[in-house]
Amino acid sequence: MTDMQMGAGEGGRTRLTFTCPSRGLIGFRQVFINETRGTGTITRAFHGYEKYRGPMDRVRKGAIVSSATGSTTQYALGQLEARGSLFVGPKTEVYEGMIIGENSRDETIEVNPCKEKKLTNMRASGTDEQVRLTPPRLMSLEEAIGYVQADELIEVTPTAIRLRKAELNASLRKSNARKASKSTD
Numbered sequence: 001m002t003d004m005q006m007g008a009g010e011g012g013r014t015r016l017t018f019t020c021p022s023r024g025l026i027g028f029r030q031v032f033i034n035e036t037r038g039t040g041t042i043t044r045a046f047h048g049y050e051k052y053r054g055p056m057d058r059v060r061k062g063a064i065v066s067s068a069t070g071s072t073t074q075y076a077l078g079q080l081e082a083r084g085s086l087f088v089g090p091k092t093e094v095y096e097g098m099i100i101g102e103n104s105r106d107e108t109i110e111v112n113p114c115k116e117k118k119l120t121n122m123r124a125s126g127t128d129e130q131v132r133l134t135p136p137r138l139m140s141l142e143e144a145i146g147y148v149q150a151d152e153l154i155e156v157t158p159t160a161i162r163l164r165k166a167e168l169n170a171s172l173r174k175s176n177a178r179k180a181s182k183s184t185d
Contacts, residue, residue, distance in 0.1 A: 019047055024056055027146015060147065062108040064101035066094045067170060070114035078131035080111055087163070088113070089136045097168030099152065110170055139163075
């Protein structure tokens with residue numbers, strides 16, 4: 001932070017001035033809007049070229065990755081909602097290795113978003129409640145670029161922006177991670 005002016009301008013707003021690399025602002029706009037509840041204003045101007053200072057710290061939790069191919073069900077997404085925020089809604093086509101949400105913890109988890117509810121002939125009052133889902137978190141291309149990690153890719157089609165793991169097969173991902181950890185030892 002290079003400057004802070006309390007009560008600058010109308011309405012008693014605080015003005016903060018920062019100098020940061022442009023790569024640090026990728027994906028920050030939506031975070032800023034959410035943090036200020038839409039009342040903040042952000043402007044950017046080029047300051048100059050500087051020497052590379054190393055990688056950026058990213059504050060991101062783990063991912064929720066699909067382990068099945070098919071159409072998502074409301075029942076399965078209702079079970080997954082407690083684990084984190086979802087990027088897909090019901091009846092969305094998914095495939096193995098596709099990132100369908102952000103885990104509330106640091107680890108990446110494999111889940112089946114296509115699981116159907118088991119139907120029985122027995123009916124009881126109160127057991128067939130309607131599942132209410134929060135709307136999925138849709139990302140713009142800028143947010144997706146700021147969100148992905150080194151082992152992930154972005155798929156851009158005319159109708160959707162999807163995130164996926166670079167290696168779609170879960171067992172190959174795990175074996176590659178083990179090989180990478182052995183080579184660093």
